Amino acid sequence: DTGVSQDPRHKITKRGQNVTFRCDPISEHNRLYWYRQTLGQGPEFLTYFQNEAQLEKSRLLSDRFSAERPKGSFSTLEIQRTEQGDSAMYLCASSPAVSSYNEQFFGPGTRLTVL
Amino acid sequence: QKEVEQNSGPLSVPEGAIASLNCTYSDRGSQSFFWYRQYSGKSPELIMFIYSNGDKEDGRFTAQLNKASQYVSLLIRDSQPSDSATYLCAVNDYGGSQGNLIFGKGTKLSVKP
Numbered sequence: 001d002t003g004v005s006q007d008p009r010h011k012i013t014k015r016g017q018n019v020t021f022r023c024d025p026i027s028e029h030n031r032l033y034w035y036r037q038t039l040g041q042g043p044e045f046l047t048y049f050q051n052e053a054q055l056e057k058s059r060l061l062s063d064r065f066s067a068e069r070p071k072g073s074f075s076t077l078e079i080q081r082t083e084q085g086d087s088a089m090y091l092c093a094s095s096p097a098v099s100s101y102n103e104q105f106f107g108p109g110t111r112l113t114v115l
Numbered sequence: 116q117k118e119v120e121q122n123s124g125p126l127s128v129p130e131g132a133i134a135s136l137n138c139t140y141s142d143r144g145s146q147s148f149f150w151y152r153q154y155s156g157k158s159p160e161l162i163m164f165i166y167s168n169g170d171k172e173d174g175r176f177t178a179q180l181n182k183a184s185q186y187v188s189l190l191i192r193d194s195q196p197s198d199s200a201t202y203l204c205a206v207n208d209y210g211g212s213q214g215n216l217i218f219g220k221g222t223k224l225s226v227k228p
Binding site for chain 2: 033035040041042043044045048056058089091101102103104105106107108109
């Protein structure tokens with residue numbers, strides 16, 4: 001399978017706990033994006049990496065959220081002190097460096113439920 | 116606030132008909148435009164992108180772009196029940212982070228056998 005992969009696919013946690021999600025992009029893609037999607041809405045941008053550099057963070061990304069891409073390959077998204085409002089599908093997408101149009105390919109997502 | 120607007124639907128068409136999905140965007144500087152298909156409970160799947168005014172065809176799908184009117188559409192010919200999904204329009208935000216996408220809320224399409 002050469003697509004974007006995400007782990008875990010589902011996560012149920014209690015309010016106040018920390019959670020971490022992983023994304024493995026398509027191997028030759030150097031751009032990696034995190035989005036969040038809630039029911040009835042389109043995906044909303046959270047943050048963007050080009051190689052290992054985090055180049056942009058959305059205002060949606062509060063101080064409880066942190067993302068890393070330590071070697072320019074996989075990325076992790078951590079949410080500290082989870083709140084019920086964090087319940088959503090967390091989507092990772094990657095895009096090839098050679099593309100001028102930045103078409104993005106999504107992984108299967110991690111569905112987070114905060115009780 | 117950059118916005119992408121779509122009619123939420125549901126849009127219902129009979130099998131074999133043409134489904135027409137529409138999208139408008141607010142940022143005149145937008146340069147590339149994407150259509151994603153999303154089945155219930157699944158992640159978005161890229162089906163087409165377009166960057167020049169006019170039409171772009173790929174199989175049963177045709178994307179149409181009119182930058183002057185800030186309008187992009189997706190036509191699905193010979194609609195099949197398997198096309199029933201939510202279709203998301205997305206616009207590349209070059210003014211922001213060098214390319215994150217701004218999505219509409221999606222149009223739910225139902226193709227009736």
